[in-house]
Amino acid sequence: MTQYLKQSTAQTIVLGPFVDATDGVTAETALTISQADIRLSKNGAAFAQTNNAAGATHMENGYYSVPLDTTDSNTLGTLRVAVNESGAAPVWRDFTVLSA
Secondary structure (H helix, E strand, O other): OOEEEEOOOOEEEEEOOOEEOOOOOOEOOOOOOOHHHEEEEEOOOOOEEOOOOOOOEEEEOOEEEEEEOOOOOOOOEEEEEEEOOOOEOOEEEEEEEEOO
16 A cells, blocks of 8 residues: 655654564564664665654554654655664565655
8 A cells, every 4th residue: 555745744654563583573662763774765766864863763562653854755756764773674665755
């Protein structure tokens, strides 16, 4: 299912579940996901860190809230948000950015 984001609009997304890299089941609830860990690819371009300095915050059961600012969503088309954090399996989510 495609989720849509408004272009150049700050919004918070939910990313996860983050699970243990070894067993693939246990929820990772104590990860420190910083700005540099949150990688964005806009329309298939090279990955770069998110512009928002806040990082991600654990919600529950391995799900994390990830704030995106207006720069993160400023390009129309596909937006991939990816995190590869030590100890957890990689997580990514694809969005379609539409004109506001």
